[in-house]
Each structure stands twice: as structure tokens, then as C-alpha cells.
Amino acid sequence: MFRFLLRRIALIIPTFIGVTFLSFVLIHLVPGDPIEVRFGERGIKPERLAELRHAAGLDRPLWEQFLAYENQVAHFNLGESVTTHNPVWQEFLTLFPATVELSLCAILFAIIVGLPLGVIAAVKRGSPFDYGLMGLSVTGASMPIFWWGLMMILIFSVGLGWTPVSGRISDAFYIEPWTGFMLIDAWFSDDAGAVQSAFSHLILPTIVLGTIPLATVARMTRSSMLEVLGEDFIRTARAKGLSGFRVVVIHALRNALIPVVTVIGLQVGTLLGGAILTETIFSWPGVGHWLIESIQRRDYPVLQGGTLLVATLAIVVNLGVDLTYGVLNPRIRR
């Protein structure tokens, strides 16, 4: 087990270096200049531009910039934003909780709604409910979520006025960020209605980001349940005279959950891609929104650091999934 762990971790190092290299090269290939893009009609004098480029280290040869960057990264320093001059780390840490909050809510939504639906569909296999649910689930999985988000805003926020249009909380409240999780911070603030406001701002983004995971979870639960329900021990349990509900929930569901949990784990990666679009549509101040904005600003350090952190996160999640498999299934530990 220990050797397996070491091997997996050793494999990460070249991936990690590759990721830093690729993100650096790709981002520096993007045409445009982080300094010039900031100026309006009056532009900037060539001498001044040269001076600023020099200060930001942009005039050095690319390989030199890359080595300097690698050296920084090795010291856990991701540099500072060209536009705000704040450390990239600091910006990431203030925005990351917003993304986590939204993603967690989306996953929870998918599980809370998707799991029971999947179970019911499996139990009522072949019924109109089953067909309807499966139809909806393929539709959900096919959803262009950027459009879906806009339609939701158009209907529920603009049309009916039930939910707010964008942001994390009404601007009437000022919540000092402690944990960065708006729901928790709002809970601790003494403004009446802050929690309510934070919650109402979460509803639409959660539904939009949770749609695809919801579809996947419902489908997965259904097929996994079907498999389990056909097995001997369930028949035995029924034969023993246990009630249908007990059999389904206690015996079958417990056994059907393993593949479902795996699928949820795999969704984490896709969630981030969805978060980029969802955050853009709802002006949700998270990491995805931040990265899109910094592409427009040509903010190299933020883009590099941001992609690196996001990619690292993906590596860690993958490693976690791998290790869990390794623990569950010793045969994989080659």
C-alpha cells in the first residue's frame, strides 16, 4: 500500500511541471500585452511602456521568464497581479470559497434531488414516471448551461421577480468575510435578513450548475439500483417478509451507492468547467469569473497562477479518487 502511494505521488511531479510549463507557454502565446490593454484612447508613450514592461519583467526572454516563474512557484510564490498588484495567492484565497460554496450547493442539490428520483424510477421501472424521469435526465445532461442560466434569470428574476439577478448577497448588506462562505458569514453577521438574502442569491446558480450532476446522479442511481434489486440477497430479504421500503432503502440503496459515489467524485472536475460559465452569467465572484476576467485583462500572473492552482486541485482530486480505488480494490495496486 505504501509503495503504491509513493508511486502515485511520484507520478504527479512530472505532470505538475508539465502543467506549469504548458500554462506558461499557452498564456504567453496569447496576443496582446497586459500593460497596453489597460489604456484608453490616449494610449501610452513608448518609453513609459518599456519602463512598465521592464518593471513587470515582460521584456526578458521567454525562457528566462519561465525559469524565474518556476523558481517562484517552487517557493510557493505565484507572483502578483499586473493590474491590482495583489499577490495571486491572496486573490485566489478570497475568491475560492465562493466557488466551493456554489459547487458544494450544486452537488448537494444533485444528490438530494437526484438520489430519491433515481430510486423511485428503479422501483417503478417501466412506469411513465420512469420514462419521464429518464427523458428529463438526458435532457438535463444535454443542457447548454450558459443558455439555461440566462433563461432562468429571464423567467424567475426578470419576469417573476422571485430571485435576485446576480451576485452573492444584496448590496444593502456588508458582510465582513471571515470564512468566505457567504451563508456562514451572513449567519454570524447580525443583519436581519442577511442569511435569507445570501440563500436567495444561491438558488438559481445552484440549480443551473447542479443540472448536469443531477441528471447524472439520477441516471446512475437508477441503473445501479436496478442491478442490485435483481440480486439474490434482495429476493431473500423480500422472501423473509421485510417491507418494501425497508428492503429498498436499507438493503438495496446501501449497496447501490458505491458507483453513485464514484460518479459524484468524477463530477468534481466537470463542475469547475460549469462553474466558469455559471459564475460568468450570475456575476458570482468566484475563481471561474476571476479567470475569465483575467484573460480579458491579459493578466499573465493571475492566469498562470490561477490555472496552476485549479489544475493542482484537479490533480489532488484525481489522486484522491485513485487512492480510494486502491484501498477498495487491491488489484489496482500494480
Place this chain on the structure above:
Amino acid sequence: MSASTDTAVAVPSALRLFWRSFAENRGAVVGLAIMLLLIVVAALADVTAPHSPIEQFRDHFLTPPSWSPGGTSAFLLGTDDVGRDIFARLIYGARLSLVIGLSVVALSLGAGTVLGLTTAFAGGIVDTVIMRLMDILLVFPSLLLAIVIVAILGPSLTNAMIAVAIVALPNYTRLARASALSEMSRDYVTASRSAGASTLRLMFSAVLPNCTAPLIVQASLGFSSAILDAAALGFLGLGAQPPTPEWGTMLAGALQYYQRAWWVLTFPGVSILVTVLAFNLFGDGLRDALDPKLKR
């Protein structure tokens, strides 16, 4: 589950067997029907579209759909902000979407298969380097990677397709490599190798035909994600450029009118949804029929 127990009929042809198993899935048939309809409409766009997709009717800015008050029968689904017929644009957009799906899948399937087979056969350092590279590509959030690639190449439909194809590449490579590896351990490969078949011959005429099923399934599902991703890029202003009637680009252009004219936002989105849905249903059916092992 799909195994046919129909013994009375004489041995059916492979195709008929396949069809029977495919048709068992009603969703898949619906998907196929929609697909065929889309293909016909798109192919005959010049005949089916009531107007040119880029002709601007200067007296008809933002006309609502024909059944709403203020609509006219000349513009079934209304017009956009510069007076172009939305229905006509959707039809030409269908053509574009199919082209996008086809090119992306062809590109990533082709390159992925070659890369996958190469790694499987070459092994060693080649295998390690290529697969590591694929791992690295997979680690980036796919949309972000696509955005950066388009930003480098410059926003255009072709470049968006290239970006989407690159992003999809690792999946095909991995799949091709895995199926090739499992095929290579079979006896027939060992046999033809000892009979002196060249590596290239082995790769493409012995191993490849036997790994097509999972690749076809992946390709049919990849079709829908290619359309979705290209539309997302278009929506972010990085895909096809106006006046090209690409659906995602149409949505991006509609954004500033969405409170005033719901139709400019609704119809392109519905078109994307229906098309992607059709390909997904079809892909699911194909998977069940071709490769019962993968069935879930």
C-alpha cells in the same frame, strides 16, 4: 438484456441484428429521427430557409414571432436586432452545428486513434511522454483550455473547432490505447505478428477494426459535446464571428436584447438543446446496441 430470443427466423444479418437491438431503445429512435430531420433541413437549407441568413430587413428590427402580437407571417420566429430572419438563421446554423460536430469528431477521433495506437504499440518512452501529455491536458478545466487556445489562435469558427478538438483529444487517445492494449494480448495478434506482419499493418488492419465499437460510441457522444463546447465558445464571443449564424454566436449577440425580445434568446438555445439531446439519445442507443458490456 438485449439478446434476441427470436429463434424462429433464419439467422438475421448483422445489420438487422444491430437495428433490432438499437430499436429496442425508444429514446434512441427518437434521437435518430430528430438527427435525420436536422440533416435533411440543413442539407437543403437553401431551399428550406425562407430568407437569406444574413439579409438585413431594415424595416423589421426585432419583429416578434409570427403568432405574437406585432409579428408577421414573413418571419416565422421573428427577427433579430438588425432585421435578420431568425428561422433562416437557425436553419443555416443547423448546418454549421453539424459541420462543427463532424469536423471536431473527425479531428479528435483521427488524431486520438493514431496517438492511442502508437502509444500502445511503441510502449516505453513514447508511451510515457504522450500519455503524460494527455494527463496534463486533462488536468486543465476543458473550457478554460479551449478559451486560451482560441485566444491564441484568434476568434473564428475554425479555431474554435480546433480548440474543441484538442480538448477532446485525450479521451480518444486513452480509449484507443486501452482497447488496443487489450486486443494486443489476444492470440490472433500474436499469431499474425509471428507470421511476419508489419507493425503498421498490424496496427491498422488487425487491431484497429477490433477496437472500433468503443471508439464509435465515444465519437457519437463526442458529437454532442463538440456542439455544446463550440456553442459555449461562440457565446463567449470566441467562436464564429458575426454575421455567421452559429447558434452560440447568435446567443451572444442576443444578450443585450434579452429583456426586450425573448425570442432572440430562446430559439437558438432550444435548437442547441434539441440537437445535443438528439445526439445523446442516439449515442446512448448506439452504445447499448454495439457494446452491451458498457451498458449502465
Place this chain on the structure above:
Amino acid sequence: MKKSIVAAACAVALGLTLGAAATAQAKTLVYCSEGSPENFNPMINTTGTTFDANRPIYNRLLEFKLGTTEVGPGLAESWEISPDAKVFTFHLRKNANWHSSKTFKPSRPANADDVIFSFERQWKDTNPYHKVSGGGYDYFGDMDMPALLQSIEKVDDYTVKITLKEPNTPFLADLAMDFASIQSKEYADALLKSGHPEQIDQEPIGTGPFEFVAYQKDTSIRFKKFDGYWGPKAKIDTLVFAITKDPAVRLAKLNAGECQMAPYPTPADLPSIKANAKLQLLSQSGLNIGYLAFNNLKKPFDDVRVRRALSMAIDKKAILEAVYQGAGQPAKNLIPPTLWGYNNSVVDYPYDPAAAKKLLAEAGLPDGFETDLWAMPVQRPYNPDAKRIGELMQADLAKIGVKAKIVSYEWGEYRKRAQNAEGQMVQLGWTGDNGDPDNFFVPLAGCNSEGKPAGNNIAKWCNKEFQDAVNKAATLPNQADRAKLYEQAQAIMHDQAPFYFIAHSVVYLPMAKNVSGFKMSPLGDHRFDEVDVQ
């Protein structure tokens, strides 16, 4: 862990006491701003977005009177100009208190030291703050301050004397511009001691009507009313900038009551805003110009007949209708009619394709020619959609045989290439900074004494007669005399047609019905000094 619980408990306790103390009706105004500021220092930055975010905080020696381009007292109560227009003496008010923050408590009101510090920070590289926050003082340079300033002296604590190297009347207007904002020397010194000088531009301390509270990047900026303000106190308690980049989302938030003001609507939304009983729509002719520059260095645009012919070939009315949709007025001069010195007797070239074709034939080009036509990739205040304007021009030009290809680059690249005279016909424009005509003529059409065009002179047009008039106007103290010279300059410019003037845009500001006291500024800035909500 334990620490954070304690902190949380303390904060809750604090919150409770604060909550109890707060009066029942705290007025909050939310302004859906269009973008994020780069930081909180108007000396370093050049964008209107950043200036708007800084204006609640800082004061200048002189201020533009609300809603005008007229210069009035600011931190300086009064001032004198020497007869030769070279020495300016400013008498500062004694009650301009500084804001305070968690880390800084001011010991004195603003005085001459602060004024000198704020100018020297930009002017002298010996100032310890000169390099802080990336330290580029672009406006300071663009306004020619380094060449203009002879000395800035403290006469006493509340009197400052500025001496110029040569007489310059537009100088007074420059002092009311954002780059001339005054920062606290006391705060600067304290930060220098603590080793965090860059905080001066991130947690700003000013003398303005609002104190800075917090900034969350790309999300919001919060200000609160400053009770110690020297002028009329703000009428709202809290001012929030909710950063919302998308105009459609801004409007949706305004409709939903999530903000009370949403600037820069798209022209397409204007009818629905006007029809909405819950909203009011302010408008103001913008102090700007959108134009198409003919590159005078390239053939055939060096021939005035060609420039005139093209000016007659483009249908301005169609552009105004299709693209500006009522949010613009046709332009015939470089400066907008709201500016003094505007020459209204200039008669614009008529739209006359037949005459244009004839003139082109006279210039030896009966069959037209091929050229490029540049269109900005981004929306600008003076030009809502350069690509569509390009398409319309392209169609018009084709009628006289001129085949134009529409060209565009990424914005930074576009500007650079245009300044390097790479294009033939280039769309661009300008927004005025200080309400002085000099601020249009010199940067956009000026040339130096050797006949080299200014960087932003995209037409690369140098005309001695024009230049003499403009140069002379800058040295005269009397506005009426200056206006005469500027009118002359406009007549010359019309005759030579180095630009095709498209439009001066009209700037709209939709806001909720219950907002009052806001005056739109011809300079395009947003000030909340007297705004109130019911």
C-alpha cells in the same frame, strides 16, 4: 481555531452594539458600476471607471462645479493669477478634514504639505512614493506638467504658490482633473514607517464626501458618508458600487431594485427604459467625438480632393439611425457643440455620392481605389459599434467605387498600430478631460514645431495655419479671444477634411424614480455629492 471562535464571538457582540446604535433609517444607494477600478489612486490610472470609484474619496485644489465644466473652489478657497499668467497662488481652506481608518487617525486637516506631497509624488523621482504602485503618472505627463512646472512652494501652512515656466491658461482646468487629487502626507509618512507604502493606494484616505470602507475585487466597493466633510454633507449614509460588467445585467438589476443607478445602457434598451414608469432617464451630450481619420501620409489620402470626396460619400444619417439609435448627434467639428469655442457656422459636407464621384475623378481616380477601413474591437463611449459603422461605410463607399476592407485588431494592438499610422482609414475617437478645447485640438490634430504629428494624431495631419492658431490660443488669458482662434482652427480643419466626423454621442443614465440630486456631468464622470434616495 480557538482564536477564530473568539473573534467571531467578539464580532457578534460588536455587531449587536453597533446594530443597537444605528439609527432606524440608514440610506443606501447602490450604483451598478461598469467595471473594476485598478486601485484607489487617480494619479496612476487613466480610465473613467477608476476615476468614478475615486471621486467620492478625494478632493482637488479646484473642483469642477457639479454638472458643469466650470472650475470652482475645492481644497483651495480662493486663488490669484499673476498678470503674466505664470504664478498661481492658492489659499487653502482650514477645515478640510482627512478620513480615518482602522490603521490611521489624522492629527490635522489638509494643508500645504499634502498639496506639495501629491504633486511631488508625480513630479519628482526623489519622492519616496514616486515608484509606489507601479508609479506611472500618465495624465500628469500627458498634461505636460513636467515641462510646465517651475516650482511648487509652501508660503505658509495654508498657502501654496505654483510657478510655471511659461504662461498657460488651461492649467487651472488641469488642476480640477482627477490626476490632481490630493493625498495625505501624514498617512503616507505613517505607511512608509510601517513598511507598507502601497496601502496608500489600496486603503485610501481622502478629504471627500465619502469614506472608503471596503473593496471586493470584481464585486463591490463600499463607501460611507463622511461626517467631517468640509462641504455640504452627503445625503446618503452608504454608497455601494456593485460592479456589473454586462449592460443587460445592469438593467435587470435596476429593474429588480437591486441597484438604483445603472450607467451606460445599450441604445437598444432605451425605449423600454423610457416606457418604464419606475425609472427615470437622464441624458447629457457627451464631451466626445467619434471620427474616421484619413491617413494623410498615405496615398491617395494626401490629396485633399480625395478626403473631401469620401466625406461626401458616407451617409451620416444612416449611421446615426442604425447604430446610435438616437443616442448621438451628427458631428461636423472636432469638438462637441457643448464646448465653448464651437464653430457653428461650419457647414458639414452634404451626403452626395454623385458629387463625390466627380471629385474623385478630378483627383485622377475615376474608378475609385482599394483601401482598408479600421474598426475598433470594443465598444467606446463615442462609438457603440465600430464594426457595424464600418459595414455601413463600406456599403456607401462601394457606390463611388472605393472598395474598403474592414480590419480589426485586439484593442491595445489596434491603438498602437493606428498611432503608428499603419491604417488608411481608421475609426477612433476621444473623450474630453477638462472642458478646454485645447484638450481636443492639441492631442488629436496637433504637431510639434518640427512638423511631427502628436501620437494621438491618427490622421497624421500637420497644418501650419491651424497649428499657429491653436498654439496662440493656449497662451491667451481671455476666453473670448481664445474662442475666436479656435473657431478659425475649425474652419481650416473643415476645409482640409483630415477627419470624417461621425458623431458626438449622447450619454444616458437610467435610474430609479426615487433618486434625486444627481447631475450628469459633461465630462462623463459620476459624482454622488448631493444624491439622495427617498
